[in-house]
Every structure is written in C-alpha cells, then in structure tokens.
Amino acid sequence: MRLGFARPIASRLPLLLKRTHSNDRIALKNLKDFIHKKDAQAIEAAPIPPYLEQAFAQDSRPAKRVFIETYGCQMNFSDTEIVIGVLQKSGRYTISKDVEEADVVLLMTCAIRENAEAKIWSRLDALGGIEKRKRGGLTVGVLGCMAERLKSELLEKRRNVDLVCGPDAYRDLPRLLEGAFDGVSGINVMLSADETYADIAPVRTDSSKKSAFVSIMRGCNNMCAFCIVPFTRSRPIESIVEEVQRLSDEGLKEVTLLGQNVNSYCDLSIMESTPSVAVEMSRGFRTVYKPTIGGKRFVDLLERVSSIDKNMRIRFTSPHPKDFPDDLLFLMRDRPNICKQIHLPAQSGSTAVLERMRRGYTREAYIELVEHIREIIPNVSLSSDFIAGFCGETEADHQDTLGLLETVGYDMAYMFAYSMREKTMAHRRFEDDVPEADKKRRLAEIIAKFYEIMGSRVEKSVGRHELVLVEGDSKKSNLDLAGRSDGGRNVVFPRQATLDLMSNTMRFPVVGDYVHLINELSSCPTEAFGVFRVDRPATRQ
Structure with a gap:
C-alpha cells in the first residue's frame, strides 16, 4: 500500500x-x-x-x-x-x-x-x-x-x-x-442575557492558517463551585452555519466549535419547529439547573455543520461530560470529518470532591461514560482537566485521582493546582484548606502519572496510520513539518516529496494538505508528542 x-x-x-x-x-x-x-x-x-x-x-x-x-x-x-x-x-x-x-x-x-x-x-x-x-x-x-x-x-x-x-x-x-x-x-462589564455577537463577522488574525475557531455560545449553566462563568446564551443555528460556510469558501480545512459548555448548546429561537422534550443527558449524570425544553440541540448543529464541506474537519471544545447522549456519539462515529476526539473534563477522581465541586456525577458514572464512549467510538482520543488540591481534598481523594488517570488512560490532559477565585460558590462556602506545598506536590504527582501512562500509550501506537492536517513548519527545524492528527495530537514529520493521491504526482506537502502518516516510536515520550514519518514513496518510472 x-x-x-x-x-x-x-x-x-x-x-x-x-x-x-x-x-x-x-x-x-x-x-x-x-x-x-x-x-x-x-x-x-x-x-x-x-x-x-x-x-x-x-x-x-x-x-x-x-x-x-x-x-x-x-x-x-x-x-x-x-x-x-x-x-x-x-x-x-x-x-x-x-x-x-x-x-x-x-x-x-x-x-x-x-x-x-x-x-x-x-x-x-x-x-x-x-x-x-x-x-x-x-x-x-x-x-x-x-x-x-x-x-x-x-x-x-x-x-x-x-x-x-x-x-x-x-x-x-x-x-x-x-x-x-x-x-x-x-x-x-454589564452581563447580558442574550448577547452572542451573532451578527459580528470575526476578523481572523492570521489568514495563512487553515483552521479557525467558531464561537457557538457564551457562558455556562453548570454552576461548578470553582468557576465564575455566567449563564448560557446560544447563537442562532443559522448564523453559525453561515459562518462555517464562509470559512469553507475561504479554503479553511478545520473548524473548532467553541463554548464554555459547548455540547449544552440549544437554539431556542426556533422552538416551534422542534419537539417539546427535555435534553437527554449521559447516564448517571445530573444538573443543578432545570433543563431546557425544545430548541435545536448540539447534535443538530453538529449534523448541519459537518454537512457543509466533507473535506473540512470539525472539532468542538469544551464540553461537559453530562451532555453526551447516544445520538451525538453515533453522529461522531459515522461522520468521517468529525474528529474522533473528545475532551472529557473530570477535574477529580474522587466522588467526595466532585460533590463539593458540584460537578453532577460520581467517579463511577464518569468511568461508565468513558467505557460507553469507547464502545461506540473505539479509536476515540480522550483528554481531560484535573485540579489538584480543591477545598477539603484529602490524600485518599488525591489517590482516587491518580487511579482515575490509570483507569482511563488519557491521550492529553490539562492539570493545575487549585486557585480559589472570589465570587464563586467555593469562595462563599468552603475554606481553601489544602496547603500550597501539598497542592504543588499533588499536581507534580498527577503530571508524572499522566506522562507515565502517556509513554506506554505512545509505544502501543507504533505502526498506527494517522491522517494529519499540515499546519506549517516545525518550530525546531524547517526541515520538518508540523500538523495535527484526527485525535488532536501535535505531529512532527520530515519534509519530503510524496505521492499526491488526487493528481498521482509527486510533490511536497503544503499548509492545508492532509497527509497519511505511519506512527514511529516517539523519540521523547515524556513530551507526549509522537514522531511520525511519511511512508517512503515508490520510485516513479
């Protein structure tokens, strides 16, 4: 081949x-x-x-x-x-x-x-x-x-x-x-109940890039104890579709749908044409607010957007684990241009800490969701967020978080020590009682555990075929190119002529090309970056 x-x-x-x-x-x-x-x-x-x-x-x-x-x-x-x-x-x-x-x-x-x-x-x-x-x-x-x-x-x-x-x-x-x-x-700094900037055409700051962010909503209704983000307002679905269509017409190859809780999107401006049913949540999850009835949901938006251009990749971030109904997962599985990448913020592996955080799920429900996602999308790439040292976190709670990292095996993670913010529920109700030294130590242990698991996952990925969108030169050498895989990993590979399967000619990849690569063993697994090579082209007659 x-x-x-x-x-x-x-x-x-x-x-x-x-x-x-x-x-x-x-x-x-x-x-x-x-x-x-x-x-x-x-x-x-x-x-x-x-x-x-x-x-x-x-x-x-x-x-x-x-x-x-x-x-x-x-x-x-x-x-x-x-x-x-x-x-x-x-x-x-x-x-x-x-x-x-x-x-x-x-x-x-x-x-x-x-x-x-x-x-x-x-x-x-x-x-x-x-x-x-x-x-x-x-x-x-x-x-x-x-x-x-x-x-x-x-x-x-x-x-x-x-x-x-x-x-x-x-x-x-x-x-x-x-x-x-x-x-x-x-x-x-007045808050708005309806501002979404739907009529403002964003001006891209770098026209050379082939990827763009599209904001689909503002705010978040989950009211987590550590967060200060205000209430949700979703853009009308047609304005989002029009923006993505315009980006496709400009030749962009990847769009990331953005929202503080992106998969809770709900366009209520067209309720008369939608069933009056409540949103379906992930099994074992609950919410602190009354779910909206009717409107166009995130799965409806994702279906519309992914139908615009089959050669344009679609990603989304940042979701909440509670908003992954089966119809969304099946759509992700069945649409080739929807990236098989899900950011699934856990924040903690301890049910007690999750309860204080008001996350709306237990450790067991989260693990069950991960297993369910992998049943439907076997090759899915999972990433997560973790907070070390939230109010009242014990050593046992911390060990539960380390255990969750091992159980799930994430492809990427964003890890931070807890920093109490004013005007949050945690600031009003809890004491920031975990010493800074313990926060730093626990964070270091979480990071070390993640990279330990990441190293073994990279080794297991040797020989895997990857579809990579070329984004430009590598930061370290212009002899190499850099891009991103379907699963969201940063990829570096040699700049060399290869076969263009569309024109059946040899040429060098350029920004915006999709290149089919084979994963080789990472030279530095602790950085969580795979080193890839282009399969050597056959000699042309």
Missing part, C-alpha cells in the same frame, strides 16, 4: 456629538464635558439610541492603531477576532502588530487562576514603561474575564488603565475608547 497525500475526508455613542439638522451643524455637549479629566470616576455605559449609530462617520480624527494581546483559552482568541470586527466596523481603527507603534493596547484576559491574573498585572507594569516613553500617548484597555471579575479595581490599582470592558460589552468598545482619548476612564 502506497501512502502519501490522503484523499479528501468524506459603536456607538461618541462623547462629543455633531449632527446636521436643517443644514446647521449643532455641537451638543456630553456628560464628559462636566467631569474632571482622568481623576473622574469611570462612567458606566448607557443604551445607545439607534439614530446615533452613524455618528462616528462625522469624526475627522485619524484612525488609531490598536495592538491586542490575548491570554487564556481558545474562547479568548475567538473573542479577539470579534473585537477586531467591532473596531473595524466603526471605521476608526486599524490593527497593529507592533506594540511600540500602537496608539491603543488592549489585553484580552483570563481569570480562571491566580497565575493568569498575575501575568496581566505584570504586563500592565511593563506597558506603563512604554507609556512613559511615548509621553502618555498610549491608551490601555483590559478586556475579558479579568475585566468582568475586578471591574473598577483595575482602574483604581493601575493609573495607566484607561478602560475596562467585559465579555458581554465588546460592542461598546468604540465609545469607551473615544472617552479614553478625551481623558475619561470608562467601564462596561
């Missing part, structure tokens, strides 16, 4: 307003005209009347250059593309790739752990130095989850922060920026 290239797989209100009326230009003062510069308290955003939507078009000031730094999860990178879309739509901003040349620096932040916030505080200090060199000519904004969590505290603790904007308020960024340019600090 010859291997080579694979066949295709089956703005808002300005602070100073000028408008034309009866051929006269009338200058109207705004609230900021009556407030002292810079030392004034931040102004909360107000609803914008429709007749002011085009006001920015009358402002003759030159466009500002904006530099955006993104921290945290995939959702933040997706939100960055939405922010760029909002700013470009206003017609007042261009995106800069050099922080030294920028007029505006926006930090898209994460607040899930204390270390994530520490990075932002440090970065704000560094930006203060840049602002001094520019003699005050730099506007700094904090966006995202840290903005929503700390609100005005950011303005109070850092004098160089000019605006704070939460995840549900990105439409208000042009107005907040205009205020900042005039010396008025601004803040909008």
Whole structure:
C-alpha cells in the first residue's frame, strides 16, 4: 500500500456629538464635558439610541492603531477576532502588530487562576514603561474575564488603565475608547442575557492558517463551585452555519466549535419547529439547573455543520461530560470529518470532591461514560482537566485521582493546582484548606502519572496510520513539518516529496494538505508528542 497525500475526508455613542439638522451643524455637549479629566470616576455605559449609530462617520480624527494581546483559552482568541470586527466596523481603527507603534493596547484576559491574573498585572507594569516613553500617548484597555471579575479595581490599582470592558460589552468598545482619548476612564462589564455577537463577522488574525475557531455560545449553566462563568446564551443555528460556510469558501480545512459548555448548546429561537422534550443527558449524570425544553440541540448543529464541506474537519471544545447522549456519539462515529476526539473534563477522581465541586456525577458514572464512549467510538482520543488540591481534598481523594488517570488512560490532559477565585460558590462556602506545598506536590504527582501512562500509550501506537492536517513548519527545524492528527495530537514529520493521491504526482506537502502518516516510536515520550514519518514513496518510472 502506497501512502502519501490522503484523499479528501468524506459603536456607538461618541462623547462629543455633531449632527446636521436643517443644514446647521449643532455641537451638543456630553456628560464628559462636566467631569474632571482622568481623576473622574469611570462612567458606566448607557443604551445607545439607534439614530446615533452613524455618528462616528462625522469624526475627522485619524484612525488609531490598536495592538491586542490575548491570554487564556481558545474562547479568548475567538473573542479577539470579534473585537477586531467591532473596531473595524466603526471605521476608526486599524490593527497593529507592533506594540511600540500602537496608539491603543488592549489585553484580552483570563481569570480562571491566580497565575493568569498575575501575568496581566505584570504586563500592565511593563506597558506603563512604554507609556512613559511615548509621553502618555498610549491608551490601555483590559478586556475579558479579568475585566468582568475586578471591574473598577483595575482602574483604581493601575493609573495607566484607561478602560475596562467585559465579555458581554465588546460592542461598546468604540465609545469607551473615544472617552479614553478625551481623558475619561470608562467601564462596561454589564452581563447580558442574550448577547452572542451573532451578527459580528470575526476578523481572523492570521489568514495563512487553515483552521479557525467558531464561537457557538457564551457562558455556562453548570454552576461548578470553582468557576465564575455566567449563564448560557446560544447563537442562532443559522448564523453559525453561515459562518462555517464562509470559512469553507475561504479554503479553511478545520473548524473548532467553541463554548464554555459547548455540547449544552440549544437554539431556542426556533422552538416551534422542534419537539417539546427535555435534553437527554449521559447516564448517571445530573444538573443543578432545570433543563431546557425544545430548541435545536448540539447534535443538530453538529449534523448541519459537518454537512457543509466533507473535506473540512470539525472539532468542538469544551464540553461537559453530562451532555453526551447516544445520538451525538453515533453522529461522531459515522461522520468521517468529525474528529474522533473528545475532551472529557473530570477535574477529580474522587466522588467526595466532585460533590463539593458540584460537578453532577460520581467517579463511577464518569468511568461508565468513558467505557460507553469507547464502545461506540473505539479509536476515540480522550483528554481531560484535573485540579489538584480543591477545598477539603484529602490524600485518599488525591489517590482516587491518580487511579482515575490509570483507569482511563488519557491521550492529553490539562492539570493545575487549585486557585480559589472570589465570587464563586467555593469562595462563599468552603475554606481553601489544602496547603500550597501539598497542592504543588499533588499536581507534580498527577503530571508524572499522566506522562507515565502517556509513554506506554505512545509505544502501543507504533505502526498506527494517522491522517494529519499540515499546519506549517516545525518550530525546531524547517526541515520538518508540523500538523495535527484526527485525535488532536501535535505531529512532527520530515519534509519530503510524496505521492499526491488526487493528481498521482509527486510533490511536497503544503499548509492545508492532509497527509497519511505511519506512527514511529516517539523519540521523547515524556513530551507526549509522537514522531511520525511519511511512508517512503515508490520510485516513479
């Protein structure tokens, strides 16, 4: 069998307003005209009347250059593309790739752990130095989850922060920026019950990539004790389908559907055409909220999206284990272009800890779900999240987590020490009573156990055929290419000519190609990366 290239797989209100009326230009003062510069308290955003939507078009000031730094999860990178879309739509901003040349620096932040916030505080200090060199000519904004969590505290603790904007308020960024340019600090961190940015076209930050994130919902209803993410809002299914179709037309080869609880997606805007039945959950799982009735579910969305382009891979993250009904698993099994990869966050292997976390399942129910998934999708790749040292965790609880790692045998895992966050149920009800030294030790043991198991799994994968999407050069050498397998593993393989099965010619793989590879023994199993080779092409006559 010859291997080579694979066949295709089956703005808002300005602070100073000028408008034309009866051929006269009338200058109207705004609230900021009556407030002292810079030392004034931040102004909360107000609803914008429709007749002011085009006001920015009358402002003759030159466009500002904006530099955006993104921290945290995939959702933040997706939100960055939405922010760029909002700013470009206003017609007042261009995106800069050099922080030294920028007029505006926006930090898209994460607040899930204390270390994530520490990075932002440090970065704000560094930006203060840049602002001094520019003699005050730099506007700094904090966006995202840290903005929503700390609100005005950011303005109070850092004098160089000019605006704070939460995840549900990105439409208000042009107005907040205009205020900042005039010396008025601004803040909008109001939560929305329906904001999904469905009408905002995200602007991809790297057009050379052949993969993209598509946000399908915002928020999460699970109310886990350690989390601060607010309520769920799902985008209309048609707007998601249209975005994926547009990405396919642009030649992209992989789309990842994003949501804090992606598989609890439910489009209630078309309830009249759907049965009035409650969502089916995984066996042995429960929820702390009342399940919605009717609407289009995640399996409906996945079926629609995976039908758009059979040569486009579909992934999704991050799901909750409770939302894996059989019809979803069977669809994943039967559609070649839906990646056989499932992220199944366990968080802990102890039923007692899971109960305190309000996860809605036991250790036994989780293991039963894993076995059920592997019965339906035998070659599935599983990944997970683990938290070491949650409130009240004992050594016995920790051993249960190590045991779960052995029982399941994950292909990838994200492992962290617990960091208590304000405004969570754990902060209100529990004591962060596990010593930091024990947290660090337990985390180190979890990581060591994962890599021990991962090493044996890599050895067992020798000889396995993999379909890999080429993403570009290897970071270590331009003699090698890098890509991602169907199961989500990072893959490095030699850059060499091979047979294109579509044209029956020899050529070098390029970004966006699917390449059929054979797995060789990893040279460094502890890094959890397989080293692959292209099957040597036959000599052409």
